[in-house]
Structures are given as C-alpha cells and as structure tokens.
Amino acid sequence: MRAYVLDHYGGPEGARLMDVPTPQPRPRDILVEVRAAGLNPVDFKFRQGKLRAIQRPKLPLVLGNELAGEVIAIGGDVKRFRVGDRVFARVAKDRAGAFAEQACVDEDHAAHMPQGLDYATAAAVPLAGLTALQALRDELYVKPGQRVFISGGAGGVGTFAIQIAKWLGAHVTTTASKRGEALVRSLGCDEVIDYTAEDISRAGGGFDAGFDLIGGRTLEQMFDIMKPGTGIVSVAALPEPQTAIKDLGGRRILAALFWIISYGIRSRARRAGIGYRYLFMHPSGRDLAALAELIEQGKLKVIVDKAYPFASISEALAYVESGRAKGKVVVTMG
Ligand SMILES: NC(=O)c1ccc[n+]([C@@H]2O[C@H](COP(=O)([O-])OP(=O)(O)OC[C@H]3O[C@@H](n4cnc5c(N)ncnc54)[C@H](OP(=O)(O)O)[C@@H]3O)[C@@H](O)[C@H]2O)c1
Numbered sequence: 405m406r407a408y409v410l411d412h413y414g415g416p417e418g419a420r421l422m423d424v425p426t427p428q429p430r431p432r433d434i435l436v437e438v439r440a441a442g443l444n445p446v447d448f449k450f451r452q453g454k455l456r457a458i459q460r461p462k463l464p465l466v467l468g469n470e471l472a473g474e475v476i477a478i479g480g481d482v483k484r485f486r487v488g489d490r491v492f493a494r495v496a497k498d499r500a501g502a503f504a505e506q507a508c509v510d511e512d513h514a515a516h517m518p519q520g521l522d523y524a525t526a527a528a529v530p531l532a533g534l535t536a537l538q539a540l541r542d543e544l545y546v547k548p549g550q551r552v553f554i555s556g557g558a559g560g561v562g563t564f565a566i567q568i569a570k571w572l573g574a575h576v577t578t579t580a581s582k583r584g585e586a587l588v589r590s591l592g593c594d595e596v597i598d599y600t601a602e603d604i605s606r607a608g609g610g611f612d613a614g615f616d617l618i619g620g621r622t623l624e625q626m627f628d629i630m631k632p633g634t635g636i637v638s639v640a641a642l643p644e645p646q647t648a649i650k651d652l653g654g655r656r657i658l659a660a661l662f663w664i665i666s667y668g669i670r671s672r673a674r675r676a677g678i679g680y681r682y683l684f685m686h687p688s689g690r691d692l693a694a695l696a697e698l699i700e701q702g703k704l705k706v707i708v709d710k711a712y713p714f715a716s717i718s719e720a721l722a723y724v725e726s727g728r729a730k731g732k733v734v735v736t737m738g
Contacts, residue, residue, distance in 0.1 A: 407466040407504035408717050413453030416718055419467060426506050433508040434485050435477040436493070439523035440711075441502045442470040443733045444531050444560060448725045450500075457661065458652060459498060468502030470494045471509075472517060472526035473737075482511045484689075490517040492696075494530035494687040503717060505737055515692035518699040524711045528560075528732035533695045533704075535685040536565035536615075539637045540572060543683055544613040548573025553607060553629060556617035557593060558584025560732045561639065563707040565615055566591045571703050577607045579622070587730050591705065604629060614678075616640060623669070627676040635679030642666045643682040651684035707731025713738065 407424045429435045447467055449455060472492040475485050485491060493514035501507045517526045540546045552569045556562050557578030569576045570592040579599040580588045588596055597604050604625045611630045616623045619641035626636055644666035648659035666682070673680035698704035709731045712720040717735050724733050 405505040406714065407501075408468065408714075409464045410451055410467050411464050413451065413456070413463075416451075416722065419451055419718070419721075421715065421717065424466065424504070427501060427504075427508045429477055429479045429508050430510075431479040431481040432510055432512070433479045434475045434482055434489075434491065434511055434514060436471060436473040436491060436507050436509055436514075437476045438471045438473040438502065438505060438507050438737055440472050440527035440734050440736045441468050441714075442527045442529070442531060443717075443720055443724045443735065444469060445724060446531070447503075448721055451721075458658065461498065461500075466501040466504050466507075468495075468500055468504065468507070469497075470527060470530040471502040471507055472523045473507075476506070478511075484511055485514065485516075490523075490526075491515065492517050492526040492530055492692065493689070494534055494685075494692070496687055503714075503735070510687075512689050513687040513692075515689045515696055518696040521699060521706070524734050524736050525706045525708055527734045528706050528708050529564075529695055529699070530687075530692055531685065532560040532732060533564045533706075534688060534691050535561050535639055535683070536568045537691055537695060538685050538688075539615050539639065539683055540565060540568050540613070543637045543681055544615065544635060546572040546574050546613050549575070550612035551575045551577070551610060552613045552615065553604075553611045553626060554578045554615045554617065555599075555604070555622045555626065556580075556640070557588040557591075557596075558730050559617065560729065561617050563587070563591060563731045564704070565617070566593045567704050568698075569615075571698065574613070577611075579604060579618070583728070584730055587707065591707075624672065627672055627678055630676065630678050632677035635681065636673070637681050637683050639683055639685070641682060642669055643684070644670060644680060647682045647684055651686065709733055711736055
C-alpha cells in the first residue's frame with residue numbers, strides 16, 4: 405500500500421510517499437481502508453523531531469494521526485464495529501499510521517462517522533475536535549454565561565473551540581486576523597480581536613476561562629485579562645508537570661523536566677492567581693461519538709480549508725506548516 409513515511413527527522417525531505425506492507429490488526433484493532441486523513445501541526449513538529457523528548461519510535465514510520473474510512477477487517481476481540489462500517493478516529497499516539505491507504509486503529513479510539521458527512525470532512529474532526537472538547541469541557545469546566553477567551557480561533561482547533569464554547573453556553577472572544585474574522589464570526593464568536601493590529605487587553609478583563617492555541621507573548625498577555633482564581637489551558641505553550649502525570653502516563657523524569665522548562669510560565673500564573681495547565685489531548689472513541697452527535701444535530705460545523713489528493717501530501721503539510729490554514733486541511737485517498 406502507499407503511505408507517507410518518515411525516514412529521518414528534519415525538513416520536508418525527511419518524509420516521502422512509498423510502498424509499505426499493509427499493517428496487521430491486533431485483537432482489539434479494526435483495519436480501515438483510509439478514504440481521507442486530516443493534517444495537523446503535530447505532523448510537521450513530529451517530522452522536525454520536536455516530540456523526541458516524549459516519543460522515540462523507530463524510523464521509518466508511517467506518519468498521520470487522524471483518519472476516516474471503511475472497516476475492512478476486525479481483530480478477534482473487537483466488539484463495537486463490523487466490516488463495512490464508516491468510521492473516523494484519532495489514532496494512538498505511539499502508533500500513528502493514518503497517512504496510508506490502510507491503517508489499524510484500536511476500537512476504543514474510533515467512532516461511527518456522523519450520518520451524512522463525507523470522508524474528507526469526517527477526517528478533519530478527530531484531533532482538533534477532541535482537543536477543543538477535552539480542554540473546554542473537562543479541564544476548564546466551561547459553564548453557561550461564562551466569558552471564555554480563545555487565542556487563535558481561525559485555525560483547526562479554534563474553529564471547533566469557538567463552537568463548543570458556544571454550545572456550552574459561553575460568551576466567546578477570540579483573536580484572528582482580518583483573513584479569519586468573517587469565519588470566526590460565522591461560527592458564533594461574540595467578539596474578535598485583530599491580533600495583527602490590537603493588543604488583547606482590548607478584550608477587557610474578567611474572563612472566566614482561557615484556552616490558548618498560540619503560546620508565547622499571547623499567552624503572557626492572557627494572564628492580564630483573566631479573573632483571579634480562574635484557569636488557562638494551553639495546547640501550544642510549554643508542558644508542565646501535570647502534563648506528564650495526567651496525559652503522558654505519570655512519567656516522573658518527564659514531570660521533572662517539565663517542571664524546569666515551565667518554571668517561568670508557572671511563576672507568572674501564580675503571581676496572577678491563575679491556574680496554568682498544558683494539555684496533551686488523548687484519543688477517545690467515546691468523546692468522538694459525542695462530537696459526531698453534535699455534528700448530526702447541526703450544532704457543530706466542520707470547516708475544511710483545503711482538501712488535497714494523497715499524492716500531494718507534502719504540499720498539504722507545507723500549507724499547514726505555513727500557519728495560515730483557516731479551519732482544517734485534509735488529504736483524500738481517491
Ligand atoms: N497539545 C495538544 O494536544 C494539541 C492538540 C492540537 C493542537 N495543538 C497545537 O495547538 C496549536 C494550534 O493548532 P491548530 O491546528 O489550530 O493550528 P492551525 O490550524 O495551523 O492554526 C492556523 C491559524 O492560526 C492563526 N494564527 C496564527 N498566528 C496567530 C496569532 N498570533 N494569533 C491568532 N491567530 C493566529 C492563523 O490565522 P491568520 O492566518 O489569519 O494569521 C491560522 O488561521 C498548534 O501549536 C498545535 O500544535 C496541540
């Protein structure tokens with residue numbers, strides 16, 4: 405089968421399309437004929453070797469973290485899926501493999517695709533949609549009437565986050581350039597700060613929850629607009645000890661390393677009286693089924709910026725790497 409394989413860490417030349425053997429399902433796996441796969445910043449960060457402190461899989465490795473397709477075989481212990489089912493999934497972090505014509509997925513990480521959605525649109529949901537749901541619902545506990553600040557609302561995660569925060573009943577403010585403003589407003593965002601022209605202090609103060617998709621100076625400024633006693637969850641800044649304990653299996657050495665690298669940001673948070681948590685989202689078929697329900701009910705729109713043929717996956721990844729995508733980028737397997 406054709407697959408997009410990482411040969412060595414570094415620039416775009418480190419990965420290429422090539423023929424590899426079809427993966428063999430384990431007892432709890434479904435084997436999926438992949439019809440479309442979603443791209444994410446983690447794909448180029450992984451290719452660059454930026455995740456090596458956390459994951460060190462043997463190379464060569466088939467890249468890709470999310471997919472939609474049809475089940476063509478099941479392992480002996482699979483309970484929830486049958487051959488012929490249309491599924492979507494965020495695959496296990498230590499397996500990847502979604503940028504391929506076929507991929508194995510643990511059944512706990514997959515869900516049935518929302519009725520009426522095509523494969524390309526479904527493939528855009530898992531990673532970014534789960535990240536937004538897990539941050540806003542499970543970490544920030546967003547409640548009706550709260551004011552939520554989301555940095556970077558026009559991208560893959562942001563377009564889901566705005567809608568999920570609205571669904572949870574919040575008043576939502578985000579940052580977007582003029583290029584993304586119409587999109588974030590169309591998703592229900594109440595207030596938009598043009599980050600290219602204005603400081604986020606223009607949003608006023610008194611926010612109840614902050615979801616950071618940008619990091620750096622943007623995150624620093626967010627500490628000034630939050631109510632004391634509230635919290636910020638970032639998926640783009642620096643991991644802290646809880647990241648290792650809650651999201652990465654309680655690895656103590658990693659927790660110590662994260663304690664050191666996040667010292668500055670945690671001190672900043674403490675001075676402001678605000679909680680700081682860096683989240684690594686986790687694959688979850690159950691959460692994905694909840695997103696599927698929201699999509700079927702018309703409460704969650706999936707924004708696909710561009711769909712490329714699988715043969716042009718390097719170009720698709722370069723577009724994601726440009727940092728300008730509006731919503732999600734996918735490849736289709738034809
Ligand atoms: N830890 C986790 O589990 C996890 C999960 C998912 C994502 N992430 C991380 O979260 C971040 C966001 O992911 P994503 O998929 O949403 O990225 P993305 O789709 O590539 O985001 C692109 C969007 O960000 C906007 N943007 C760029 N710089 C901005 C700024 N300074 N302020 C506001 N908006 C800005 C761009 O708008 P303009 O073109 O208009 O500037 C563009 O529309 C990435 O760093 C990713 O690695 C982490």
